[in-house]
Amino acid sequence: MKFSTLDLTISPYQYRITPPVTKPNPQLLTDIGEQGMRDLLDRVYMELFDSSINDIFPKNREDMIKAGDNTADFFIQICGGDDYFRQKNGSPQMVGRHTFFNITPKARLVWLEIFRESIEPIITENLSSEENIKSLWNYIDIFSMWMVNTKDG
Numbered sequence: 001m002k003f004s005t006l007d008l009t010i011s012p013y014q015y016r017i018t019p020p021v022t023k024p025n026p027q028l029l030t031d032i033g034e035q036g037m038r039d040l041l042d043r044v045y046m047e048l049f050d051s052s053i054n055d056i057f058p059k060n061r062e063d064m065i066k067a068g069d070n071t072a073d074f075f076i077q078i079c080g081g082d083d084y085f086r087q088k089n090g091s092p093q094m095v096g097r098h099t100f101f102n103i104t105p106k107a108r109l110v111w112l113e114i115f116r117e118s119i120e121p122i123i124t125e126n127l128s129s130e131e132n133i134k135s136l137w138n139y140i141d142i143f144s145m146w147m148v149n150t151k152d153g
């Protein structure tokens, strides 16, 4: 079982603790390609659309598809690909861009659980190595802590 050791656990969030972030391995993007990254974010955003945290996301499916594609631009850039996100939106400033939305520790959990589910086909279809997939997971597991800006209600 090639992926039996792939551990995609969610690290507990501690109030205002923002550990240093390591970017995903660029090899992940080389392996899955830009389209693979867009497909991944499309799965994530379609699940978010029907999720318990959909109140903070766009209200119609078309806008949600566009938002997923925009976020894919960011992930392509962060994985060492073309800087589409910067070209279209300027400097990433991820924490600042999230301040418009109330992101609670619980919302982080939902977001990460959906992301984890959406990564599954990359694992089962053997599209990249365990190490590369883990590097993406580590990146979002930690960086998502930076986006939390509201206490659980």
Ligand code: HEM
Pocket (backbone or CB within 6 Å): 053, 056, 057, 058, 067, 068, 070, 071, 074, 075, 089, 094, 097, 098, 101, 103, 107, 108, 111, 112, 140, 143, 144, 145, 147, 148
């Ligand atoms: C902690 C859980 C998170 C929640 C609940 C969350 C929620 C949101 C929401 C509501 C938006 C605005 C709608 C949209 O454009 O999608 C957004 C935008 C975005 N998010 Fe997150 N986010 C989270 C974590 C992350 C992380 C960890 C990343 C990057 C690794 C990320 C990347 C982005 C990007 C690139 C945008 C678009 C920003 C823009 O162009 O203005 N998000 N997020």
